[in-house]
Amino acid sequence: MTAEQLPPDPASDDAYALFQRGLSLLAESHWAQAAVSLEKAKRLEPDKTSIREALGRAYFRSGRYRRAASEFSAVVERSPANDYAHFCLGRSFEKLGDRRSARRHLSLAVGMRPDRTDYKIYRDRVRSK
Numbered sequence: 720m721t722a723e724q725l726p727p728d729p730a731s732d733d734a735y736a737l738f739q740r741g742l743s744l745l746a747e748s749h750w751a752q753a754a755v756s757l758e759k760a761k762r763l764e765p766d767k768t769s770i771r772e773a774l775g776r777a778y779f780r781s782g783r784y785r786r787a788a789s790e791f792s793a794v795v796e797r798s799p800a801n802d803y804a805h806f807c808l809g810r811s812f813e814k815l816g817d818r819r820s821a822r823r824h825l826s827l828a829v830g831m832r833p834d835r836t837d838y839k840i841y842r843d844r845v846r847s848k
Contacts, residue, residue: 733760733763734760734763734764734767734770735760737756737757737759737760737763738756738757738760738764738767738769738770738773740756741753741754741756741757741760741770741773741774741777742773744756744777745773745776745777745780748780750777750778750780750781751777751781753773753777754774754777754778754781754783757770757773757774757777758774760774761774766797768793768794768797768798768801768804771790771791771793771794772790772791772794772801772803772804772807774790775787775788775789775790775791775794775804775807775811776807778790779807779810779811779814784811784814784815785811785815787807787811787814788808788811788812788815791804791805791807791808791811792808794808795808795824800831802827802828802831802832802835802838803828805824805825805827805828805831806824806825806828806835806837806838806841808820808824809821809822809823809824809825809826809827809828809841809842809845810825810841812824813825813841813845818845818848821845822842822845822846825838825841825842825845826842828842829842
């Protein structure tokens with residue numbers, strides 16, 4: 720049997736479907752439901768930064784900042800040049816009251832994307848506290 724004749728891997732199809740469902744739920748502001756789908760996708764594909772980033776967003780929006788920080792940290796570890804992950808990690812640290820870590824990651828995000836006004840606003844807000 721050649722690679723083209725093999726049936727698709729159901730685990731990866733399931734992870735993708737769960738990921739897409741999670742993104743749809745995020746778009747509809749159903750944060751907790753999105754987290755459930757994305758947690759299942761993460762169990763199937765733990766190294767996928769796209770899943771981890773979306774899961775971090777779901778946690779953040781539902782007020783679970785420590786879990787959000789954990790997911791965004793995993794994304795930054797795998798993709799250190801991901802400005803958005805640094806931004807979200809900084810915002811998570813800000814919500815947790817860790818201003819030093821928040822400043823670090825928000826400053827990194829601004830350094831990578833100086834055109835992003837929103838990054839600068841949050842960085843400056845954390846600096847002024």
